Amino acid sequence: MRNDNARINVIGNEKEFGYVIGVLLGDGCISEYKGTRQVAFSSIDREFTVFFNENLKAIFNKKIPIYIYIVKNSKYNNKPKYCLHLYSKKVYLFLKPKIDNLNWIYKQNDIFKMMVLKGLFDSEGFVSKEKSFCVSFSNTDEEIIKLFIKLCKEFDIETKRFKEYQYSNNCSSKQVKILPLHIEKFYTTISGLTIKRKERKILKIINRINNKKNMYEIATNLRSNGYGNVKIFKFLKSRGYDLTISMVEGWLYSNKIPCIYKYKNQVQ
DSSP: OOOOOOOOOOTTOHHHHHHHHHHHTTTOEEEEETTEEEEEEEESOHHHHHHHHHHHHHHHOOOOOEEEEEOOSTTTTTOEEEEEEEEOHHHHHHHHHHHHOOGGGGGSOHHHHHHHHHHHHHHHEEEOOGGGOOEEEEESOHHHHHHHHHHHHHTTOOEEEEEEEEOSSSOEEEEEEEOGGGHHHHHHHTTSOSSHHHHHHHHHHHHHHHHHHHHHHHHHHHHHTTOOHHHHHHHHHHTTOOOOHHHHHHHHHHTSOTTOOOOTTBOO
């Protein structure tokens, strides 16, 4: 029998508690097997496991060791995986009902909700290569997808549902994408990303979108002052912007910032 010396302390730890809930709804796991109750977590990103561990410790006042094993398959290319297990009946009984029913989350304060979003996205968020502007969240559970959408809406972050991706006979991945002009707001709302490789990519996307917004504003101002498309193109080109004259014509004809477009498989 393990010594269950965990002490639950969520008062004043809303940020840490919100983050733990978000991660447990994503990559984390609460399980019971042959009388052993545990919180389990693993990631190929060391900083993610360390940060989750720190948040667990703040709430439950329990030191949790992190161990490493090598994932021997082509997907992870023999990368190390950083894992932790928190064995505690108290923690299990405290967290289990909160993971099984999500309605209570909507009644919490904004700081808590922001950190739930952060935990969800650190776990199940996807950031594409810079040019596609794709920042998305996926999960197999419809209630968790609805939670992500509603929390984004509370912070005026617009999202779009996409068709489900069927990856086995009995399971499908439900997807939500953050609209390009709301990516920066999402990023600042959740105070950045924990995983460094995702952080680098989303910052490149935000920078590219801001560059396009600047180009569009300059182009529309020049058009209002009587400039034609060729002159606008040459002016922007002289300022170091990477573009073609057809791009300028498209923006001004459609009267839309150039990073707004419809994705494939978008649910109308």
